Amino acid sequence: MKWRMKTNPPFFRFPIWFLFICGMVAMTGCTTPGSNIEVKQAPAESLARYKILAVDVITRDPDFSPGYVVLLSNALVDDLRKSGRFDKVYDSPYTSEHDADLKLSLLVELSVFDNVKSIESSVTLKDTADGKTIATALVNAHSESAFLGGQMTNAINQLSDRIVDFATQH
Numbered sequence: 001m002k003w004r005m006k007t008n009p010p011f012f013r014f015p016i017w018f019l020f021i022c023g024m025v026a027m028t029g030c031t032t033p034g035s036n037i038e039v040k041q042a043p044a045e046s047l048a049r050y051k052i053l054a055v056d057v058i059t060r061d062p063d064f065s066p067g068y069v070v071l072l073s074n075a076l077v078d079d080l081r082k083s084g085r086f087d088k089v090y091d092s093p094y095t096s097e098h099d100a101d102l103k104l105s106l107l108v109e110l111s112v113f114d115n116v117k118s119i120e121s122s123v124t125l126k127d128t129a130d131g132k133t134i135a136t137a138l139v140n141a142h143s144e145s146a147f148l149g150g151q152m153t154n155a156i157n158q159l160s161d162r163i164v165d166f167a168t169q170h
Contacts, residue, residue, distance in 0.1 A: 035141035035158040043125070043135045043170045047102070053080060053167070054092035054100035054128070061109035064119070068152060072108065072119075075160035080104075085168040103128050104167055108159075118142040119155050123163055137166050 057073045073091050080089040092103065108121040118140060125135040141159035143151055 035139065035155075035162045037140075037162050037166060038138045039166070040136040040138060041133065047125070047134070047167075047170045050102035050127075051087040052100045052102070053086045053089045054103045055080065055089065055106070056092045056103060057106045057108065059108045059110075063112075064108055064110040068110075068156065069108070071153065072106070072156050072160065075156055076104070076106070076163060079160050079164045080167065083164055083168050100128050102126070102134075104163070106163065116142050117152055117155060119152075119159050121159060121163075123166060125167060135166070135170070139163055139166065 055073060055076050057069050057076065059069055077089055077091050080086060086102075088099075090100070092100070103126045105124045105126065106121050108119055111118045111120060119142070120140045121138070123135075123137045123139055124133055126133050139159060139162045141155040141162065143155040
């Protein structure tokens with residue numbers, strides 16, 4: 001008795017798992033984490049004279065949870081302290097200190113598109129002595145696709161990095 005191997009049509013030559021992965025990628029997209037910044041108003045002069053910075057993160061978006069606000073505030077304060085650019089950095093809503101000469105205000109909101117969470121923010125640097133706006137920017141960061149295990153913490157860390165770059169480069 002001869003054994004003959006049954007040949008399958010070309011479609012079945014690829015393993016089923018390969019076809020499944022290709023289908024999932026096509027349906028969900030391949031979004032990698034990222035961020036961008038659009039400077040609306042650059043500082044007219046150097047920010048070197050400012051030594052104490054207050055950070056204020058707010059949201060009016062009910063989808064951006066208070067936990068995310070705290071996580072973003074903590075990341076910003078920690079990253080700004082590590083930058084060594086300022087003598088003192090503090091989270092303004094949680095302290096009674098009012099000696100800051102520069103205030104970083106951040107208004108954030110969350111948007112979700114195609115399983116990707118984006119944090120869109122408006123950054124303002126103000127001189128606390130006269131209330132004058134020194135610089136503004138729009139900074140956005142997004143997580144990986146939820147299918148690829150994207151986390152909001154990744155987007156928050158990227159957003160913090162971009163904002164620190166903006167606040168310390170001048």
